Amino acid sequence: MKKVTPSVVNIAVKGRIAQEQNPLLNDPFFRKFFNVPETPAEREIRAAGSGVIIDAREGLIVTNNHVVEHADEISVTLTDGRHFQAKRVGADPDTDVAIIKVPAADLVAIPLGDSDKLEVGDYVVAIGNPFGIGQTVTQGIVSALRRTGLGIKGYEDFIQTDAPINPGNSGGALVSLRGELVGINTAIVGPSGGNVGIGFAIPANMIREVMDQLVRYGEVRRGRLGIAVQDLTAELSDAMGLPSHQSGAVVANVEAGSAAERAGLKSGDVITSVDNTPVRSASALRNKIGLLRVGDTAELAVTRGGKSMVIRATVATPVQKQFQGGQVNPLLDGATFGPVTGDTSIRGVEVISVQAGRKAARAGLRKGDIITSVNQKAVAGPDEFAEQAKASPKRLLLALIRDGHAHFLVVQ
Structure with missing residues (x-):
């Protein structure tokens, strides 16, 4: 752990957010009639979190978007006591990943591991800044993989762990016993907001793909195929004449004029893999497509009418109609x-x-x-x-x- 703890930093943020008010308080007549004093439209916030150095030469640090989302000032403290003001490089709210940068030398970066190789029961270590008390290391195991449907963020493929993760650990490192970063700690489930042994981390492979776009563009330029999908349930498998153990995502609708229609996808198709990666659910398919760049071609393994085929679809620019x-x-x-x-x-x-x-x-x-x-x-x-x-x-x-x-x- 001596090799990886210098890679985990403490992050302190200051900022301002809009203050929710009763709509009546925005009515000048109401305020005057009831002599309501002026109240500020914004309030100051201060928060603490964690981050992980992933590029020592460039001073790049990965953390959670929710740690720095409302920050006007971002202060980073290294384990050797040095303090730096950081600037935001890019952020992706849909995956809750953000990249910040510090003008520091002699940094220590942590190597990114392959989170797809994790297995339930593997030992992992969580490193972060819980409750703002300073760097803390806790140990646990991988409790589950590919957790989705939690409603925490738009794109979910979480590693679940019982390694204690508390407020302030957000953005900290989930590390394998090989000393590789396998996830970024992002959320907990607990009745009181504290640790009860159910924590979630964004897998390193998702971070790697998001990070590449954030560094290059400052944002994730997601494309889309133009399909609505749902899980392939046992009932649907039976009705479609598919094996009961078959996993995948069923295409429920194909948008007219979309990339999916141009590629030849049809309603009722069952997508079983994308670029040779098995698709286990609709959420898994959405995560995979959502991390492809505009212009990338996805190779989809599809079952249609009991026959297998491969369809190649080029991810298109989303239609923006604001x-x-x-x-x-x-x-x-x-x-x-x-x-x-x-x-x-x-x-x-x-x-x-x-x-x-x-x-x-x-x-x-x-x-x-x-x-x-x-x-x-x-x-x-x-x-x-x-x-x-x-x-x-x-x-x-x-x-x-x-x-x-x-x-x-x-x-x-």
Whole structure:
């Protein structure tokens, strides 16, 4: 461990975030009538986390996006006591990975391991800065692999471990006994927010692919195939005449004019592997495609009508069709809408941004909301949403999904 602990750093951040307020407090008449004092629209935050040096020559450090997301200042402290101000190189909220850089010499980087070689029961070590008390090392085993569907982030393929991970460990290292980085600690499940032996780490292979794009472009330039998929269940396997042990993802829908349609994919196809990597679920397929770059060609092993075939599809640039809410309905002023960027199995429109103090914010809309219907009429995308929103200028009843939960919101 002496060789790898110098690679793990402490990160302290300072920043400001918007402060949620009751919409009535934005009404000048209400404030004046009830003599409500002025309250700041933002509040200062301070937080601590961890990071891992992955390129000593360039001073590159990988951490969680949620550690530095709202940071105006990022301070890095090395194990030898040196302090540096870091700058953000790039971040990807969908995988919760961020890269920062420090102007330091004599750094020690940790080698990246192959997380695909991990097996349940392997011993691992978690290194980080729990509760901001300083660098701490804990040991455990790999409890499970390829954990998905937790609703933590858009792209999930987590390593689960019982190595104690507490607040402040976010962005720290999950290390194999060979001294290789196999994951970045990112989340815990616990009733009180503390460790109960269920922690999750982003696998090193996902970090490697995301990191390459963050360093080159400052962002992940994801492409898309244009398909909606679902898990291949035992019931579906039986109905399709497939072996009960068959795993894969079923193509439920192919978008017209999409890369998938051009490649020849059809509804009902079962995708069993991508570039010779087995596909075990719809989430696994989405993770694999989501890490390909625009222009990459994916080799898909497909079962159709009981016959196996290989289809090559070139990942295309996502269609961006964003618009300002105020252009279609004054009630939506201050919000920007666009296609759903996360779970492509959800049909609707996504709230891309909301400006504080504007009508949309006062009505309760938030960034990341996915609106699935307007006035009880389902909307499949931006065009249908705009059409329905224009038709009701005085009041909108929106059905939306927020943080994985369904809500109704009245905007008037």
